[in-house]
Amino acid sequence: MSEFQWLSWIRGVGLQSAVAIFCMGIVWRTMEIYTLGRKLDIAEPRRISGASGWHTIYRRFLAPLGMIHLDPVTYIGGYVFHLGLLIVFFLSEPHIHLIRELIGLSWPALPPSMIDIVTIVTLITMIVVLVDRVRKPLKRFLSGFGDYVLWVITFLPVLSGYLTVHHLLLPYTILLALHMISVEVLLIVFPFTKLFHAVTVWPSRWFNGNTNARKGVPV
Amino acid sequence: MENREIEPLESSMVHGVSRRTFLQYCATLASLMALPSSAGVAFSKALSSVSRPPVIWLSFQDCGGCTESLIRSNVPTLEDLLFNSLSLEYHQAFQISAGIATEAARKDVVQKNWGKYLLIVDGSIPMKEEGVYSTTAGVSHYDLLMEMAKGAAAVIAMGTCAVSGGLSRAYPNPTGATAISRLIKDKPVINLPGCPPIPVVMTGVLIYYLTFGAFPELDALGRPKAFYGETVHDRCYRRPFYEQGKFAKSFDDEGARQGWCLFELGCKGHITHNACSTKKWNGAVSFPIESGHGCLGCSEPGFLDTGSFYRALSLPEKPIGHAVNALMAGAMVGGSMFMTNRGFKMVAAHTHLPSCVADLEKESGG
Known part of the structure; x- marks a missing residue:
């Protein structure tokens, strides 16, 4: 199989399969998690929950007081690489083209030079965050093998995307194939790993805030 | 009659081609194939040979x-x-x-x-x-x-x-x-x-x-390698527009008229190894991209089985039409998991034995 045919398989059967698994996994896991339910709270609420759920989503989005100074890598690094991933995915021209193809929506893209800067910053930040995770005993203790695998799975699409756009190191055909296959791996593992936090993080925070308010601890 | 090798000049004159044109051709061919200038002389001798x-x-x-x-x-x-x-x-x-x-x-x-x-x-x-x-x-x-x-x-x-x-x-x-x-x-x-x-x-x-x-x-x-060592995109005159992120969105929009990159219109020049953008066609007049159409990738194996000529490389080869089916399959699996978990909870509720203070006191040996 030549590089061309390999790319063809990745753009065809590979991508179709990955998207199918992704869509199926998202619905499956969402339904499974949210239909587990909770024990009915029959106690009278201490107070009306109000906007505590929404407020908790917002409040936990911010770093706790003083923590940025105490652990800047975790907080600033976390903000930067998450934001970087969002910008690179949603505001680069080829991705918008893909989204328009998939769901018919599109919006203006950032200039390629801006995307380049964001990509490089994201890559560097991810490396810094990884080094910090390995160097700090507590973080190292809390990290399992799967966490490092997921770091690689998240890192590779960004790196391969940058190399592909700039035709660096390898022939374009191989780079594009590597970029697409790294994205396919990401799509496949996304619903079944910790990466699923991208979907569950907001409802979870809302639920915690809402429940705490019922118990008398509004925020 | 003396049996001697015909000189390039004589040979070219015999064929009605001037010496200058003939040597220019040999030198150009050597250059096209990234060979040293001495290859041009070798070409001229070979072409003049009686063999x-x-x-x-x-x-x-x-x-x-x-x-x-x-x-x-x-x-x-x-x-x-x-x-x-x-x-x-x-x-x-x-x-x-x-x-x-x-x-x-x-x-x-x-x-x-x-x-x-x-x-x-x-x-x-x-x-x-x-x-x-x-x-x-x-x-x-x-x-x-x-x-x-x-x-x-x-x-x-x-x-x-x-x-x-x-x-x-x-x-x-x-x-x-x-x-x-x-x-x-x-x-x-x-x-x-x-x-x-x-x-x-x-x-x-x-x-x-x-x-x-x-x-x-x-x-x-x-x-x-002299002809297929690089991709069409590598030497494409529209490449600067690719670097600037300027892409034609349709064959008759302003970008197309300005000569912007045809990547989004399905050009396969990025992955096609051929010399079209340097050697060109019809006496080096033009090549498909110069004429306003994307490269089809015709020199790559299986190019006819790689989806539409007009789909960008960044897109799936064919439209993803089974996403709805996948969502429904996911809903079915999710529903099954819900029913299974519900079954576990009901079994747990039925087999649950209530304990009272006396039981706890017994366990603690009180």
Whole structure:
């Protein structure tokens, strides 16, 4: 199989399969998690929950007081690489083209030079965050093998995307194939790993805030 | 009469070409193939030589476009190349009117030039049903190829059909079309893909072989690196627009008129190894991208089975139409998981034994 045919398989059967698994996994896991339910709270609420759920989503989005100074890598690094991933995915021209193809929506893209800067910053930040995770005993203790695998799975699409756009190191055909296959791996593992936090993080925070308010601890 | 080698100047004058034009051509060809300037001198001597290597050209399962392309070669012209530099002993398309007599001539040429002739093949070989889909004078093309390859010095697979199956090998490949290099293993085979190949690529390789008696350096797919070493995008004049992120969105928008990159319109120049953007076509007048159409990727194996010509490389080959099915399948699995978990909870509730303070006191030994 030549590089061309390999790319063809990745753009065809590979991508179709990955998207199918992704869509199926998202619905499956969402339904499974949210239909587990909770024990009915029959106690009278201490107070009306109000906007505590929404407020908790917002409040936990911010770093706790003083923590940025105490652990800047975790907080600033976390903000930067998450934001970087969002910008690179949603505001680069080829991705918008893909989204328009998939769901018919599109919006203006950032200039390629801006995307380049964001990509490089994201890559560097991810490396810094990884080094910090390995160097700090507590973080190292809390990290399992799967966490490092997921770091690689998240890192590779960004790196391969940058190399592909700039035709660096390898022939374009191989780079594009590597970029697409790294994205396919990401799509496949996304619903079944910790990466699923991208979907569950907001409802979870809302639920915690809402429940705490019922118990008398509004925020 | 003194038997001496004809000098390049004399040879070119005999052919009605000025000395300057002739030497310019040789130097240009050497430059195109990234060879040192001394190769130009070697080319000129080889082209002037009285020795004319015999060539047998076989056309198999193809459209004839490769021959058409070679006819369009402007420097040297086909007739100049074939009748002054090479000795074309057999070509089905050119000799078709002679009927069965050509087959006798072919056998005679093979016998006289055993081990010396150059075999050029365009078209693929149908392997299904014992090759009945494509025959010449009642002989299947597989048998003809194997017979002719035995006595050949080398084989040139001309065009994508011969190199990788091309059009006839496109899905579902009803004839079992097969590439030449998959069938011939005991002879040097050089691949010159393209639908059709660029004329100067064909003539350049032939002249190189005439001069040095061997093929130029090849890549992993058996293609000469001098012509297939870079992608069409690498040397495309629209590449600066790609770097700037300026893409034509349709064939008649402002971007297209400004000559912006055709990536989003499906151009496959990024992944296509060919010399179109440097050697060009029709006497180096233009090439498809310059004419406003994206590259189709015709020199790559399987290019007809890689989805629409008009879908960008960053998109899936075909529209993803089963996403809704996948969502429904996910809903079904999720629903099943819900029912299963509900069952576990109900079993747990039924088997749950209430405990009271007395039980706890017993456990703690109080």
